[in-house]
Amino acid sequence: MWPVFVLSAFFFLCGAKATLVPSPYVDFLPGSLNVILSSPHGGHLKPSSIPNRDAGCYINGDCVYSHTCGTKDPNNCDVVTSNDLYTQELTRELYTSLCNEFNACPPTVINLLHRRKHDPNREKDEGTFGVPDVEQAWDYYHGLLQEIRQNQTDQALLLDIHGHGHPTVWVELGYLVSRTRLNLGYYSAHRTSVRNLYAHTTGVSSIQELLTGAAPISFGALLEAQGYQAVPSPTNHGPGSHSYFSGGYITKHYGSRYSGIVDAIQIESPKAYRKLPERTQYVAALTETIRNYTTRHYV
Ligand SMILES: *[C@@H]1O[C@H](CO)[C@@H](O)[C@H](O)[C@H]1NC(C)=O
Ligand SMILES: *[C@@H]1O[C@H](CO)[C@@H](O)[C@H](O)[C@H]1NC(C)=O
């Protein structure tokens, strides 16, 4: 009896396919390409029925994120509520451009809510403040990314599309390697979001070469070959003393750091590249970069 019970319990837990409950606050653009796009910080909707994310309460040394937690403590439990301007537009234009380039589209998940209402690039409590409609949006956003990830039969690459407000006009590429480690060149592949890529690509002698090597090895080099500055890249191995985003919740959870055949890179573009008219050129450059990178490293 036991083996049968254990076996059926196993299939129940692992084989059962969760049905996704759609949310009006998340847009899904389908596709069969092994490039995946995610756009968490470019939503425009600010329904008045959803209270603003403000700050959590600081309780016994922990932040509790809800609107009923008591006294909000912005000193200890502040949250970021400003959007990455034009990143939804950038993602949609990149989707269309990739569809044309590859004759197959990248499955794409877009948060439609302003970051003041929903942040899918955070843990669920901090991202939603426990508001039911927003929790449903968070669940759908991540349910889609999970299903897209499980659907991949070959190596795939997820690009999480962001915009930084740093004064530096370069594209920050996040592989989960900190600024300090990039500056020192001191990091190993198994803690990056491209661990699976490094394990399977050929002719690349170190993880440092994969992140900062000459074209067509590193994503940064390919982007610079298109005329756009990037870090890490052959010209900028690390950000030096400048501010830099190394990758957040989505890059951590849907890249190959912990498991799987899907890699992830967080792409933080400067505002100058996200704005029209520059954005049109930039989308073409990203498309070419993605094509060269996947041709070199992905089957
Ligand atoms: C995953 O694959 C199944 C089967 O092809 C398909 O019906 C479903 O839409 C895919 N899911 C996503 C989110 O792309
Ligand atoms: C990108 O790929 C194209 C087509 O194969 C090639 O002509 C071009 O040199 C590549 N660019 C770089 C920087 O490797």
Ligand SMILES: [Zn+2]
């Ligand atoms: Zn962002």
